[in-house]
Amino acid sequence: MGLLVRLLIGALALWVTTLVVPGIEVDGGSTAEKAGTLIVVALIFGVVNAVIKPLIKVVGCVFYILTLGLFALVVNALLFLLTDWIAGxxxxxxxxxxxxxxxxxxxxxxxxxxxxxxxxxxxWERR
Structure with a gap:
């Protein structure tokens, strides 16, 4: 149940992001198709963050230290681009x-x- 709630939160956040940030778009026909796309892309983003981000943190920990954590912003952007590539x-x-x-x-x-x-x-997390 917790994973489903997190997935829906991610999809909602992704929808808000498409409204706020120019250059991030969900094309498609109906509202249901767009919602389905947002859910699948949120799932892809969650998997990419769960699998690849820890590896990058270990390999690039020197960059995190040298930039006082600002390198994380670049890593997040690159992971978001990877999500776009997988979705494509x-x-x-x-x-x-x-x-x-x-x-x-x-x-x-x-x-x-x-x-x-x-x-x-x-x-829902305590159950």
Whole structure:
């Protein structure tokens, strides 16, 4: 149940990101198709973050230290671009126009995900 809630929070944050950041788009026909695309892309983003991000943190820990953590913003943008590439390989109508759109999109996505997570009660995690 917790994974489903996190997936829906991620999809909602991704939708807000497409509204706020120019250059991040979900094309498609109906609202249901767009919602389905957002859910699948949120799932891809979650898997990419769960699998690849820890490896990058270990390999690039020197860069994290030298930049006082600012390198994490670049890593998040690159992971967001990787999500776009995977979505494109799966023929999903999700597009990021470049690095700066991915950079700002990753920041907006993180902030919105955090804000929604604060608002959603975590009683589902205790079960």
């Amino acid at each position: 390989a799966l023929d999903l109508p999700f597009h990021i126009s470049g690095f700066w759109a991915a950079f700002w999109g990753a920041i907006v996505m993180a902030v919105v995900t955090w804000a929604i997570s604060v608002l959603v009660p975590d009683s």
